Amino acid sequence: MLNQLDRAFQALGDPTRRALVERLAAGPASVSELAAPLPMSLPAVMLHLKMLEQSGLVISEKKGRVRTCRVDPAMLSLAEKWINERRLMWERNLDRLGDFLNSEGEEK
Amino acid sequence: MSARSVVHASFTITRVWPHSPAKVFQAFADQEKKKKWFGGGGQAWTEISRSFDFREGGRETAVVKWEESGVVTDFDCVYRDIVENERIVYSYVMRLDGKKISVSQACIQIAADGSGTKLTVTEYGDFLDGYEDNGSREHGTNWLMDVLVKSLDT
Numbered sequence: 001m002l003n004q005l006d007r008a009f010q011a012l013g014d015p016t017r018r019a020l021v022e023r024l025a026a027g028p029a030s031v032s033e034l035a036a037p038l039p040m041s042l043p044a045v046m047l048h049l050k051m052l053e054q055s056g057l058v059i060s061e062k063k064g065r066v067r068t069c070r071v072d073p074a075m076l077s078l079a080e081k082w083i084n085e086r087r088l089m090w091e092r093n094l095d096r097l098g099d100f101l102n103s104e105g106e107e108k
Numbered sequence: 109m110s111a112r113s114v115v116h117a118s119f120t121i122t123r124v125w126p127h128s129p130a131k132v133f134q135a136f137a138d139q140e141k142k143k144k145w146f147g148g149g150g151q152a153w154t155e156i157s158r159s160f161d162f163r164e165g166g167r168e169t170a171v172v173k174w175e176e177s178g179v180v181t182d183f184d185c186v187y188r189d190i191v192e193n194e195r196i197v198y199s200y201v202m203r204l205d206g207k208k209i210s211v212s213q214a215c216i217q218i219a220a221d222g223s224g225t226k227l228t229v230t231e232y233g234d235f236l237d238g239y240e241d242n243g244s245r246e247h248g249t250n251w252l253m254d255v256l257v258k259s260l261d262t
Contacts, residue, residue: 086212087119089147090229094123096145097135101127 011055016040017048021057021071028070031060118232126224133193133218137162147183152176164190168198180205194218210235 011017020034035045049069052058060069125132135141139160152175159169168185185200196216202209212233219226 086231086233087121090119090121090231093146094121094227094229097132098123098125100141100145101125101131101135104131 007055008057011052011057014048016045017052020045020048020052020069024058024069024071028068031067031069034069112237114237115235116233117235118230120228120230122229123227124221124224125227129193129218129220129225132225132227133196136196136216137190137192147172156180162187162190164188182206188213208236 012021016038019038023029023034031046031049032042034049035042038045049058049060052069053060057071058069059072060067062068135145139162142160147170154173154175156171156173157169158171159167161167164187166187168183168187170183171180172183173180182203183200184203185198187196187198189195189197195218197213199211199213201211210233212231214229214231217228217230219228
């Protein structure tokens with residue numbers, strides 16, 4: 001399970017792939033629709049999509065000549081969501097702790 | 109969902125801050141200071157009960173009702189190991205609406221890093237028996253967006 005999660009986080013470590021997932025979170029899109037606004041070749045976009053599929057974040061389906069992609073919330077099992085919520089909770093807590101430490105001044 | 113199951117998972121998060129280890133440690137050890145940053149997360153909630161006993165064998169509890177979902181979360185923690193300005197290890201049980209959903213251990217390591225502090229949080233958890241899957245698809249997408257926003261921010 002963690003390997004899958006690691007792959008998901010790894011996949012999101014790239015700005016192009018984040019842009020793709022963000023676009024797909026708004027609704028399904030074809031590969032060419034996804035590629036159109038991006039300043040790169042179609043094969044480069046397909047490579048990014050392949051990584052996203054391997055990470056389990058995105059699923060795709062080919063109908064005729066068109067491949068349609070969508071995000072796959074189903075990959076997030078309850079346990080995965082739980083551990084991610086814990087992780088996100090810590091990230092948020094530590095963001096606030098950093099702000100708090102800054103606001104405290106340097107007395108100690 | 110009544111099937112028995114356990115899923116194990118762990119994660120580690122590291123931060124570096126330009127503050128002394130003593131100052132970072134105090135943010136965990138002092139109840140008033142810890143209140144300023146721990147938990148919450150921007151969502152509205154009402155405190156039902158809270159206790160704080162920061163010493164080895166001491167207990168910290170927080171029962172909170174989340175306004176949006178109406179869910180009551182119950183955090184029940186025992187401090188297992190405390191080394192001033194260096195380390196805090198605690199184990200805790202988390203309940204959702206009274207149902208035990210996880211048993212976890214967290215290890216907070218505090219180390220000098222140049223003139224600042226490196227903080228490492230490692231958490232290991234056993235997730236028990238799942239819980240009701242209401243709206244999980246939507247939830248999954250929200251999670252995804254959270255991750256995205258988070259990764260865009262950093």
